[in-house]
Amino acid sequence: MKKILALAITLLVFSYPIVTSWVLFFGYDTSAANAATKALIAGLFLFVIVFGRTKNLNSLIAAAPLIIFFLFYAMRLLYDVMLLDVIYFGQSKFYTLAYFFGLTLLPVLAIAINIKKEDAPLLSQWLFVGAILANVSILLYVQNAGVLGTADAFSGRFEVKGDLEGTTVLNPIMIGLMGAILVAFTIGRLGTLALATPWQQAFHGALIVAGGSNILIGASRGPALALGVALLLTLFLLVRGGAVARGGRLKGKLWVYGGVMAAGLMYLVITRSDTMFLFERFASMFDPDMGRTIELRDVIYAQAWQNFLEAPVFGYSYMTVDGYSPHNIFLEALMATGVVGSFFLIPTMYAAVLGGWRLLLGRSGREGVPIALVGACLFIVGLTSGSVGQFPEFWVFLTIVMTLGAKARAPRRRREGGFLRDADLRGVSS
Numbered sequence: 001m002k003k004i005l006a007l008a009i010t011l012l013v014f015s016y017p018i019v020t021s022w023v024l025f026f027g028y029d030t031s032a033a034n035a036a037t038k039a040l041i042a043g044l045f046l047f048v049i050v051f052g053r054t055k056n057l058n059s060l061i062a063a064a065p066l067i068i069f070f071l072f073y074a075m076r077l078l079y080d081v082m083l084l085d086v087i088y089f090g091q092s093k094f095y096t097l098a099y100f101f102g103l104t105l106l107p108v109l110a111i112a113i114n115i116k117k118e119d120a121p122l123l124s125q126w127l128f129v130g131a132i133l134a135n136v137s138i139l140l141y142v143q144n145a146g147v148l149g150t151a152d153a154f155s156g157r158f159e160v161k162g163d164l165e166g167t168t169v170l171n172p173i174m175i176g177l178m179g180a181i182l183v184a185f186t187i188g189r190l191g192t193l194a195l196a197t198p199w200q201q202a203f204h205g206a207l208i209v210a211g212g213s214n215i216l217i218g219a220s221r222g223p224a225l226a227l228g229v230a231l232l233l234t235l236f237l238l239v240r241g242g243a244v245a246r247g248g249r250l251k252g253k254l255w256v257y258g259g260v261m262a263a264g265l266m267y268l269v270i271t272r273s274d275t276m277f278l279f280e281r282f283a284s285m286f287d288p289d290m291g292r293t294i295e296l297r298d299v300i301y302a303q304a305w306q307n308f309l310e311a312p313v314f315g316y317s318y319m320t321v322d323g324y325s326p327h328n329i330f331l332e333a334l335m336a337t338g339v340v341g342s343f344f345l346i347p348t349m350y351a352a353v354l355g356g357w358r359l360l361l362g363r364s365g366r367e368g369v370p371i372a373l374v375g376a377c378l379f380i381v382g383l384t385s386g387s388v389g390q391f392p393e394f395w396v397f398l399t400i401v402m403t404l405g406a407k408a409r410a411p412r413r414r415r416e417g418g419f420l421r422d423a424d425l426r427g428v429s430s
Contacts, residue, residue: 001052002119006126008044012107013393014130017178020170021137024160025144030169042102045110052114059403062351063112065344070105072341073388076318089323090164100389107392111399117364120404124367131182135210138175142217154216154276173385176223179214180377182207184230188370208261219278222384226377233376237360300324304335314338318389329386329394336388352398355405364404375401
């Protein structure tokens with residue numbers, strides 16, 4: 001059953017860029033393929049709930065505040081969609097409801113009652129393979145489109161527009177997020193696993209290049225910022241000298257990998273005749289000489305906050321009055337469910353942050369470290385581009401980090417040279 005759960009989680013997080021890239025590559029319509037994939041994913045999670053043998057009620061209790069918040073959001077969604085006909089542009093009522101109930105609420109329930117600490121190694125392996133396939137699929141499609149290898153490869157934002165004006169099939173945020181996840185995952189593996197051979201290390205180095213390329217291709221600030229946070233967490237652990245699973249600490253060679261990454265990025269910047277669009281977007285946020293203007297997202301944020309103030313107790317709507325997603329999960333939670341529903345996110349976020357920190361310290365085994373780094377990436381993207389009902393990856397990883405972290409026991413702390421000794425960590429790794 002744990003393999004089915006790992007497969008379902010991997011498909012939920014990575015199937016869209018994989019399926020979409022290959023369907024577009026062969027020139028077919030993506031709607032039917034993605035609809036079939038989403039139905040399969042929901043069916044797998046339902047199968048796990050019905051036939052899973054774990055039924056971990058302690059984890060379900062830990063996730064209770066999140067489930068209560070989802071109940072408030074579900075009532076808001078049903079009221080807005082079914083009674084007021086409030087739906088996002090280009091979506092149907094069925095799509096909006098199915099995305100939340102089938103791809104968000106259902107997976108969270110399945111994970112909360114079935115995941116175990118011992119599942120971390122298998123889940124980490126499946127997610128790593130999924131991240132590789134997603135990034136390679138995107139790069140192959142971009143290469144086929146004639147973008148890679150050109151002088152202006154990173155001078156704009158790559159996207160594939162949908163049939164309806166204003167919609168996208170492959171959007172820059174998704175492309176950048178897949179890149180950030182792969183780089184964060186690879187860094188976590190390089191710091192914790194015994195990658196002895198030069199070929200293994202070269203392979204992981206190539207994955208960092210692939211993920212970094214997708215970040216630059218997408219040129220979205222949210223995924224780049226998310227990766228920056230994951231790297232800062234890694235740097236903090238290196239400086240702190242904290243324990244990470246059986247190895248006792250993050251491997252010192254991460255300093256070398258980090259130096260190579262920084263040198264490669266500097267070389268890319270220096271040797272290019274024009275600036276990279278991603279850097280231009282960051283620079284325009286802080287340099288008044290570059291003509292900082294009010295962006296649409298600034299307007300959406302202000303409108304979402306105003307909508308919340310109009311109905312602060314139980315919420316206003318799941319979308320702004322002009323039909324936009326607030327692009328911030330917590331702002332949307334306030335706008336949709338008010339302070340009453342959003343209150344239940346407080347213990348949820350506390351448990352997730354605490355669980356993520358425990359995973360970073362290796363208290364669920366070395367395989368938990370890259371999972372925690374990816375969770376940090378998704379958390380940041382949730383603040384810059386997320387949606388409560390249409391960003392299931394956020395909630396899935398939040399639940400994983402929260403439950404795995406909560407179940408891990410802290411090792412006995414006998415220090416030697418500033419690090420936990422391996423003997424103190426024997427019972428930690430799966």
